[in-house]
Amino acid sequence: MKIGICVKRVPDTETRPKVASDGKTFDLSEAKYVISPYDEFGIEEALKLKEANGGEVVLISLDSSGDVSVIRNGLAMGADRAIIVEGDGERDPYETAVVLSDVLKEENFDMVFFGKQGVGHDYQQVPSIVAEIMNLPMISVVVELKVEGDTVTAVREIEGGEEVVEAKLPVLISAQKGLNVPRYPSLRGIMAAKRKPVDKKSPNYSSEKLSWEVEKVELPPPRKAGKIVEGEVEDQVKEIVKFLSEEVKII
Amino acid sequence: MAVYVLIENRYNKIKNPSFESLSAAKKLAEKFSTDNIAILFGEAENSSELGKYGADKVIKVNTGSDLVSRDVIIDAVYEILSNDSDFKALFASATSFGKDIIPGISARFKKGIAQDITELFYDSDPIMIKRPVFAGKAFEVIKFTDFPYFITTRPNVFKKAEYNSSGEIKEIEKSVSPDSLKTTLKEMKSTGSGQIELTEANVIVSGGRGMKGPENFKIIEDLAALLNAAVGASRAAVDEGWIDHQHQVGQTGKTVSPTVYIACGISGAIQHLAGMSSSKYIIAINKDPDAPIFKVADLGIVADLFKVVPALTEELKKVLNK
Numbered sequence: 355m356k357i358g359i360c361v362k363r364v365p366d367t368e369t370r371p372k373v374a375s376d377g378k379t380f381d382l383s384e385a386k387y388v389i390s391p392y393d394e395f396g397i398e399e400a401l402k403l404k405e406a407n408g409g410e411v412v413l414i415s416l417d418s419s420g421d422v423s424v425i426r427n428g429l430a431m432g433a434d435r436a437i438i439v440e441g442d443g444e445r446d447p448y449e450t451a452v453v454l455s456d457v458l459k460e461e462n463f464d465m466v467f468f469g470k471q472g473v474g475h476d477y478q479q480v481p482s483i484v485a486e487i488m489n490l491p492m493i494s495v496v497v498e499l500k501v502e503g504d505t506v507t508a509v510r511e512i513e514g515g516e517e518v519v520e521a522k523l524p525v526l527i528s529a530q531k532g533l534n535v536p537r538y539p540s541l542r543g544i545m546a547a548k549r550k551p552v553d554k555k556s557p558n559y560s561s562e563k564l565s566w567e568v569e570k571v572e573l574p575p576p577r578k579a580g581k582i583v584e585g586e587v588e589d590q591v592k593e594i595v596k597f598l599s600e601e602v603k604i605i
Numbered sequence: 606m607a608v609y610v611l612i613e614n615r616y617n618k619i620k621n622p623s624f625e626s627l628s629a630a631k632k633l634a635e636k637f638s639t640d641n642i643a644i645l646f647g648e649a650e651n652s653s654e655l656g657k658y659g660a661d662k663v664i665k666v667n668t669g670s671d672l673v674s675r676d677v678i679i680d681a682v683y684e685i686l687s688n689d690s691d692f693k694a695l696f697a698s699a700t701s702f703g704k705d706i707i708p709g710i711s712a713r714f715k716k717g718i719a720q721d722i723t724e725l726f727y728d729s730d731p732i733m734i735k736r737p738v739f740a741g742k743a744f745e746v747i748k749f750t751d752f753p754y755f756i757t758t759r760p761n762v763f764k765k766a767e768y769n770s771s772g773e774i775k776e777i778e779k780s781v782s783p784d785s786l787k788t789t790l791k792e793m794k795s796t797g798s799g800q801i802e803l804t805e806a807n808v809i810v811s812g813g814r815g816m817k818g819p820e821n822f823k824i825i826e827d828l829a830a831l832l833n834a835a836v837g838a839s840r841a842a843v844d845e846g847w848i849d850h851q852h853q854v855g856q857t858g859k860t861v862s863p864t865v866y867i868a869c870g871i872s873g874a875i876q877h878l879a880g881m882s883s884s885k886y887i888i889a890i891n892k893d894p895d896a897p898i899f900k901v902a903d904l905g906i907v908a909d910l911f912k913v914v915p916a917l918t919e920e921l922k923k924v925l926n927k
């Protein structure tokens with residue numbers, strides 16, 4: 355099986371974004387960068403499929419930072435090679451999908467994984483757009499996956515329930531927490547990753563007009579600490595009941 | 606010309622967030638002096654409420670099955686929209702359903718979408734929206750540069766409004782040949798019927814590592830049941846295997862905006878706060894007076910949760926006569 359995974363390089367979840375001086379972008383100079391956590395579920399699932407069926411696992415990223423170390427973490431987990439398209443991966447999700455589709459078409463994968471969403475912008479739309487551009491089946495927010503022959507059966511998470519969806523290869527999957535527990539790179543994996551091929555390409559953006567412009571970015575108003583109640587349980591309970599009835603007004 | 610709203614129909618019942626989205630769309634339709642048209646797939650017992658919450662017309666698509674695959678929905682909605690050369694917007698609620706289907710449709714118009722918005726500035730020209738980024742640690746205000754707009758509205762943020770529009774139903778048939786389907790929806794399962802969904806809940810009671818084990822979630826559930834609340838959890842509790850990941854609140858779980866969030870034995874890590882700090886009120890119960898959660902809590906109770914939570918449940922039973 356030839357399996358692709360689209361991985362996005364993003365600020366890690368500890369990041370506290372600050373508003374940059376232009377008022378339209380974030381100052382992320384203090385951020386540490388990682389592979390978007392949901393993409394790691396995709397890498398893990400791809401590696402398991404390779405272990406069961408043989409084949410190749412390829413990482414694809416649209417990223418202009420020039421920092422290859424983050425993508426190498428995916429190679430250290432066990433992927434065979436990586437393709438970095440050196441363009442702006444945050445410009446517009448439609449554009450991102452167009453550029454990723456170009457690579458996916460060339461590579462002709464049996465299966466392509468995505469994360470449910472790229473943390474940071476939280477667009478949650480690139481996989482659905484790629485599916486339309488490539489006219490391929492797509493199953494999103496997947497928490498369970500079975501591949502038998504050329505038939506894929508996936509369980510996807512919906513609010514308060516699950517859906518069971520079937521499709522034939524080639525298929526696109528967006529991974530949700532619950533699908534698996536991503537492995538940590540081993541020391542051997544980290545060493546091996548240094549020698550694995552990383553191809554670089556230039557993007558071919560579509561000439562479509564972008565759908566929107568960022569007017570400004572802002573931080574939510576800070577929450578202030580409220581009343582702290584120590585002391586006897588009995589009094590604390592009374593305090594909560596009073597708060598629920600007088601402030602929150604739900605009882 | 607019209608504004609369209611894709612309705613989510615599950616188990617023959619329209620989901621509440623769809624009505625919220627419908628009301629938000631109606632206000633935009635009014636601004637453009639045009640119709641607000643709901644698109645519904647299959648039979649729904651509460652379809653008469655579509656008019657009530659703002660549908661001027663309803664296009665009901667009959668496919669002959671309750672299990673409608675995403676390709677069928679994308680194709681049918683695309684066809685409907687293609688017949689309206691000047692449609693202004695397509696709305697849905699930002700659920701698993703809406704977030705999956707709407708970008709599939711917008712892609713055919715070569716557009717991205719404004720996913721999971723929390724505010725629509727109806728009076729700005731052009732229209733602007735606000736959406737959370739970094740799981741709510743920040744926001745982007747975005748200006749649309751071009752029609753049509755594709756928008757999903759975050760559940761529990763936009764309020765349903767009574768418009769009492771006509772909601773006149775027009776039925777269309779969509780024949781589906783199973784062989785042409787790229788993906789086939791085989792089954793829909795409901796987990797824990799009667800449970801309140803986190804993203805739609807008005808009240809959430811959440812437990813963290815302080816719960817110490819799966820068996821103790823019973824005291825959270827008892828309190829939640831009394832308050833008509835959904836049960837949430839921190840990632841620590843989920844990763845320990847004490848509760849299913851569907852309950853996880855936070856940056857890699859669900860983002861919630863209830864009226865009140867009650868955090869029990871949760872320290873308040875940045876990833877957890879990202880998911881719940883847009884709650885209107887926060888109550889925290891934690892035995893550590895220095896826990897970061899107290900910095901965001903409107904009411905902080907420094908105590909052993911195993912004493913306070915059951916006592917609170919007993920007291921509420923008295924107050925509520927249950």
Ligand SMILES: Cc1cc2nc3c(=O)[nH]c(=O)nc-3n(C[C@H](O)[C@H](O)[C@H](O)COP(=O)(O)OP(=O)(O)OC[C@H]3O[C@@H](n4cnc5c(N)ncnc54)[C@H](O)[C@@H]3O)c2cc1C
Nearest residue numbers: 813814815839840841855856857858870872876877892910
């Ligand atoms: C990539 C990434 C993504 C993440 N995403 C999420 C996410 O989506 N959601 C999330 O929640 N976390 C997330 N985290 C994890 C996060 O960093 C914290 O580790 C986690 O939130 C801690 O959970 P907790 O507060 O339950 O546990 P702890 O931090 O261990 O806190 C337990 C608290 O319980 C209190 N306590 C203990 N016993 C009692 C008692 N008897 N009575 C009262 N209080 C008691 C303690 O004082 C303590 O404050 C993520 C981390 C990473 C790296």
Ligand SMILES: Nc1ncnc2c1ncn2[C@@H]1O[C@H](COP(=O)(O)O)[C@@H](O)[C@H]1O
Nearest residue numbers: 360416443468469471472477478479480
């Ligand atoms: N710049 C990118 N490079 C590679 N993959 C991406 C990029 N942006 C998005 N993706 C993929 O699409 C998924 C969903 O991202 P998004 O729609 O941006 O939330 C991510 O988890 C990745 O798998």
